[in-house]
Amino acid sequence: MNLRMITTQIQRKFQCTPLRYPGGKSSLAGFFDRVIQSQGWKDITYIEPYAGGAGAALSLLIQGKVARIVINDYDPAVYAFWKSAVEHPRAFIKRIKNAPLTVEEWKQQKAIYKAKNLKKMMELGFATFYLNRTNRSGVLDAGPIGGMNQTGKWKIDARFNRDALSERVRLIGANRDKITVLRKDGVEVIKEYANRKDAFFYIDPPYYEKGAMLYLNAFNHAKHQELADVLNNRAQANWLLSYDAVDEIEKMYVPQGRLAETFSLRYSVHHNTKSGSELMIFSDAINTSLLPAS
Ligand SMILES: C[S@@+](CC[C@H](N)C(=O)[O-])C[C@H]1O[C@@H](n2cnc3c(N)ncnc32)[C@H](O)[C@@H]1O
Incomplete structure (x- = not known):
């Protein structure tokens, strides 16, 4: 698999969320749709345990690409909005x-x-x-x-x-019948849904380095590690995780066997694996050889 695939998918943006979010991920919806189709998944419950603006979730739901979505955010203000x-x-x-x-x-x-x-x-x-x-x-x-x-x-x-x-x-x-809104710790939501066959998670936790400036409830190192443990223990569940591309995060996933690729949200260009500013980590359940090359 190469990175061109992630970056070409982010060019077509379909904006459905009413919220503006620093680092919002609406533009990844096209890529997620390609993942879903390539794996042959049907009747998907798409879950964002750290939803924020939930841009990709709404875009996928409103375009009929997933059957239902779960929007979880621990921030009371963000939760109250949803x-x-x-x-x-x-x-x-x-x-x-x-x-x-x-x-x-x-x-x-x-x-x-x-x-x-x-x-x-x-x-x-x-x-x-x-x-x-x-x-x-x-x-x-x-x-x-x-x-x-x-x-x-x-x-x-x-x-x-x-x-x-x-x-x-x-x-x-x-679309309210297809939307579940929760206010839990993200790891609890992952544990709760991980055994469901129809579950597909997009996990977008606060960034490792910039998080504290951008959002409330910024994580510390231990919280990032806790998330990594929960996800590495559920490598057979269907999940994708994105982060800022820092060594500390790579070290929590790659030696444990997960695949990580870098990409850039800001520029839709083809990066080699070291130049993207964001990291995308794949659970083992996602067969990346089925993903189209571009
Ligand atoms: C990186 S943002 C998500 C951006 C989102 N994917 C988008 O496209 O708009 C991370 C979100 O996680 C929330 N959050 C922080 N700590 C959390 C926790 N322990 N459990 C659940 N949500 C949390 C923050 O309130 C913030 O809205």
Whole structure:
């Protein structure tokens, strides 16, 4: 197998998730679809134990490439977003249509987000979405696009297309019977589903080096090792894992027998195995000789 296959698949992007996510993986959906088809898998339950924006999951579901998806994220804010969008899409869309796009409103949403009160699921879910769409780079702890004084070139509403975002939430609602939303530790979800024959996991944990800057709940070394132990012990389950390409991670999987390839999400070019910035690790259940070469 060569890397061209992964990188050519990421050129065609089909954006379904309402969330912006640093390092979002929507663009891998085409590659996952090729994996599913090449292995002859049918009626797949596609699981993201570290879902974030769940870009690839939604893209695969809405295109009918998988039968159902499981979206798990331990961050209460991210969980609340998925839970409220899936269970109450119409109320969520109403908020998308009506929310003022002002710094005043941004401050109120920020206060709701900071309180992280899961008893107010819709409020927290919408605040998460609002900040994700109005903050710089979609980073939840960043400031608003355009700055507090709105003097920047781009303003707070630059990434808040009400119609397009409402449509994405409507599609989520239309598929709600096929979506399970969980808030567990990712390794628990892996253990829970790993024995199911129809399960296919895409595992995208916080990065080893950059993770702490980008997301909440960043892992430490022990947590990365725990995940590696759980996955290496389940090498016969159907999973793909992506990471930043660092030696510490390779050492947790390659000597244990797993196949690892590097690739680049940012540039759709052909890399040799040392030049990509991301690592893709394959479980033994994936017969890579069946994957098309390009
Ligand atoms: C790299 S991001 C996932 C990006 C996602 N694949 C996308 O395309 O948008 C990792 C996610 O894992 C979540 N997370 C961190 N620690 C976790 C844990 N122990 N269990 C489950 N989720 C966790 C973070 O909240 C974050 O949303």
